[in-house]
Amino acid sequence: MTDQLFESSAAATADCDNTEPLIELRGISKSFGSNRVVDKLDLTIYHGEAVAVIGPSGTGKSTILRIIAGLLPPDEGEIYIAGQRRVGLIEDAQDPVGIGMVFQQAALFDSLTVEENVGFLLYQHSTLSHRQIHGLVEEVLEMVGLPGIADRYPAELSGGMRKRVSFARAIVSNPQNPTDRPAVLLYDEPTAGLDPIASTVIEDLIRTIHSGHGCRSYLIVTHQDSTIRRTADRVIFLHRGQIQWNGSITEIDETDNPFVRQFFSGNVEGPIQLVQ
Numbered sequence: 001m002t003d004q005l006f007e008s009s010a011a012a013t014a015d016c017d018n019t020e021p022l023i024e025l026r027g028i029s030k031s032f033g034s035n036r037v038v039d040k041l042d043l044t045i046y047h048g049e050a051v052a053v054i055g056p057s058g059t060g061k062s063t064i065l066r067i068i069a070g071l072l073p074p075d076e077g078e079i080y081i082a083g084q085r086r087v088g089l090i091e092d093a094q095d096p097v098g099i100g101m102v103f104q105q106a107a108l109f110d111s112l113t114v115e116e117n118v119g120f121l122l123y124q125h126s127t128l129s130h131r132q133i134h135g136l137v138e139e140v141l142e143m144v145g146l147p148g149i150a151d152r153y154p155a156e157l158s159g160g161m162r163k164r165v166s167f168a169r170a171i172v173s174n175p176q177n178p179t180d181r182p183a184v185l186l187y188d189e190p191t192a193g194l195d196p197i198a199s200t201v202i203e204d205l206i207r208t209i210h211s212g213h214g215c216r217s218y219l220i221v222t223h224q225d226s227t228i229r230r231t232a233d234r235v236i237f238l239h240r241g242q243i244q245w246n247g248s249i250t251e252i253d254e255t256d257n258p259f260v261r262q263f264f265s266g267n268v269e270g271p272i273q274l275v276q
């Protein structure tokens with residue numbers, strides 16, 4: 001199953017011009033008070049790429065996703081999306097490609113059922129019938145391995161189930177507007193706190209969404225070894241807001257970079273020190 005997903009992903013990306021930069025960060029810095037979290041970062045993501053951004057806690061991974069998503073302004077540096085410079089936040093400027101973000105926190109509305117949560121935007125902004133939305137919601141719930149829970153309330157679900165429901169909400173799309181689908185998806189720790197089987201469901205789903213839509217690219221921030229290996233083609237290792245290492249997924253077991261070696265071994269001795 002996994003091999004099939006990986007093969008279909010490779011086939012889909014083969015049609016992409018993956019020499020063409022989709023997202024470029026040039027000299028990006030960001031501080032919170034005196035805490036310099038991103039430090040003159042240069043980063044290029046190409047069309048159709050599946051990239052994992054990894055590294056120790058507090059090293060700026062989520063901050064970079066938020067900057068790319070246009071939710072947080074950098075202090076300095078330039079951002080180019082499909083060759084166009086973005087000035088300001090996403091609300092001030094329209095990016096030439098859609099960028100969607102799947103957040104780490106499963107923020108569901110407690111007073112709404114699972115169906116109302118997952119179908120929220122479709123109920124608000126589409127002309128689809130109740131029946132059509134119900135069908136779409138059931139479909140995505142099945143995709144995340146949670147069929148038949150549409151009538152339940154978030155309080156009746158486990159933390160991992162809530163997380164998968166919020167993932168379902170992030171991927172449900174309106175068939176009336178297929179062009180609404182974002183060309184870039186940013187996943188912030190989508191499998192954190194999930195059991196290994198639920199993680200596999202989400203990892204496979206990320207691959208399927210990617211391979212099913214041509215040149216879609218994604219960045220995934222994760223600490224989970226399985227998620228890194230099953231979802232990424234390229235890995236960027238971040239340390240103190242700078243790229244410490246960058247290589248293909250097969251190179252992570254071959255490199256002698258001390259940061260990468262320490263990270264994957266979990267050894268407390270090494271160049272990475274826990275942030276106090």
Ligand SMILES: Nc1ncnc2c1ncn2[C@@H]1O[C@H](COP(=O)(O)OP(=O)(O)OP(=O)(O)O)[C@@H](O)[C@H]1O
Pocket residue numbers: 032035037055056057058059060061062063064
């Ligand atoms: N809005 C904010 N205000 C103040 N400090 C912030 C803010 N957002 C992030 N930080 C700080 O920036 C640093 C990097 O945070 P970030 O969430 O990007 O790290 P991370 O690499 O994603 O960490 P983790 O792996 O633990 O999720 C941390 O020290 C964090 O406390």
